[in-house]
Amino acid sequence: MDRRAMKKIFFSNKMTVICAVLLLLVILASLLAPLSPYDPDAVNVAERLQGMSGRHILGTDDLGRDTFTRALYGGRVSLLVGSAAMCVAVLAGTFIGTVSGYSGGRIDMVCMRIVDIFLSVPSLLFIIVVYAFMPRNIMTLVLMLASFSWTKVARVVRAQTLSLKERDFVTAAKALGVSRGRIIWRHIIPNLMPQVIVAASLSIANAILDESALSFLGYGVQLPMASWGSMLQSAQQYILHNPILAVVPGTMILITVLCFNVMGDMLQQILDPKLVK
Amino acid sequence: MSQILQVENLSVQFHTYTGTIQAVRDISFGIRENKVTAIVGESGCGKSVTSKAVMGLIQKPGVISKESKIFFKGEDILGYTEKQWEDYRGQKCSIVFQDALTALNPTMDIGRQITEKIRVHRRVNRQEAWQEGIRMLEQVGIPGAAMRMRQYPHEFSGGMRQRVMIAIALTLHPQLLIADEPTTALDVTIQADILDMMKEIQREQGMTIILITHDLGIVANFAQDIIVMYAGKVVEKGSAEDIFYHPAHPYTEALLRAVPRLDISGGQLETIEGAPPNMADPPAGCPFADRCKKKRPVCGTGFPGEAEIAEGHQVCCWLYMDDGGGSGDGR
Secondary structure, three states, X not given: OOHHHHHHHHHHOHHHHHHHHHHHHHHHXXXXXXXXXXXXXXXXXXXXXXXXXXXXXXOEOOOOOEHHHHHHHHHHHHHHHHXXXXXXXXXXXXXXXXXXXXXXXXXHHHHHHHHHHHHHOOHHHHHHHHHOOOOOOHHHHHHHHHHHHHXXXXXXXXXXXXXXXXXXXXXXXXXXXXOXXXXXXXHHHHHHHHHHHHHHHHHHHHHHHHHHHHHHOOOOOOOOOOOHHHHHHHHHHHOOOOOHHHHHHHHHHHHHHHHHHHXXXXXXXXXXXXXXX | OOEEEEEEEEEEEEEEOOEEEEEEEEEEEEEEOOOEEEEEOOOOOOHHHHHHHHHOOOOOOEEEOOOOEXXXXXXXXXXXXXXXXXXXXXXOEEEEOOOHHHHOOOOOOHHHHHHHHHHHHOOOOHHHHHHHHHHHHHHOOOOOHHHHOOOOHHHOOHHHHHHHHHHHHHOOOOOEEEEEOOOOOOOHHHHHHHHHHHHHHHHHHOOEEEEEEOOHHHHHOOOOEEEEEEOOEEEEEEEHHHHHHOOOOHHHHXXXXXXXXXXXXXXXXXXXXXXXXXXXXXXXXXXXXXXXXXXXXXXXOOOXXXXXXXXXXXXXXXXXXXXXXXXXOOO
């Protein structure tokens, strides 16, 4: 399928266009967060728990911090953690998946059993336990999230590699004297791109969700740094008097995760020529 | 004439859940240098497996038996390490596959696929490799080669794709080219064009070609030597004249009778009754016996040895064995 046809399918579907626009808005707003006149972490008790007003469009929280500004900074953290975890997961998953699928035999067996082990561990609980022994920073968070999401990428990639390596062009490359590493890099991985892109967009959504859950439980991003999860947590006590505090981060999580998921599904349809309406 | 390739006692088996398929059973033959040798036989007789064995491309569940030897210019290639294989494949020996669309990578443009081979084997820069790629495309008769280098396989027609495959195979001037049914997926006019082109290049560069096909029409004006295979065995080998004018094995005779002819009008096309044996459980005797019109009791007892009925013309048939009792209708 050529680029023009893909564009046509992409724009013919209203859902994808809406999701793409919303995602772009969230990303842009997060990037432009420093333009806000307020410091997201500065405490101003005189203005605590205010409702929506001209001064604070979405009000302030229990320490007098501007909710809108904090939501934007929280988006930075969530998107950063989500995409970083996705990158690590996709790189590791693609590497292990292709090597495992292409080599077959014992290497494949060992790799897939390791994947099974990771998949059988309840990830959130495990991360919380490990977190007790690790420095609590974003780096650790990203690595922890990635260490559980690479398995899904690896499985998809391995399955596709198994079918690709039997294709004639791989045999042909072998017959030209191309080495194993080069075959994986030049012939297998480019043909995996559709599957990897879909897996990536789904894994970014999962990472954002997990990050929010961890921050909500107090194990993710550490206070006073804003994150959608930690904002939800501190909004808990005021949910009856000042529901906007919970609604704002909740909606942001909902929109972002939903959009990434819908995009993933749509990409799957666009990139898979066999799925025709 | 020296032999570039000698295959001795080659056996290839595939271990599957339904049993062990004996695709190639203890075959021996030699390929003369700078000649075109055709390996003919019907589907499933082991032609492609033989060619893959020569390229070292037999993969699990396929196994080459220990007694097998393949000598390329006197070197036993079955003892090669992976590194030696990579050096041998493509540079000394190349292969053209049957279906060019599946044998080309859909995500790489043609230029990258040709230059990949050059850059894997030679230390040359991108520009030089690119120029060489354009030269190769021109050699196989692709117009606008410089522009075509940037295009992807799906932008080529079937015949053009096969030309690209041949161009890639010929890059770096391998001494031996294996063409595994190179024209089966093409229509007849394109077939003729491509064969003419291959013939010309073979003559100019003095290359050895192994042509694998089931189409005797192609073989007749292309090959100098012919090897006839049936059910994983070589049943007859000899020069093209020997095979076409003095076929000795009943199977070869039957094959030749089954070729449609323009000079004989009317009547039904002859066929060979029956089907080849199941290779998971090949018969102990001559595998062709069940379909053979000249079958005799001795045919079921074992596979006949090789009889030389003329210089360079060997046949494996009980008709020519002394203990088979028949004089046959050979020369």
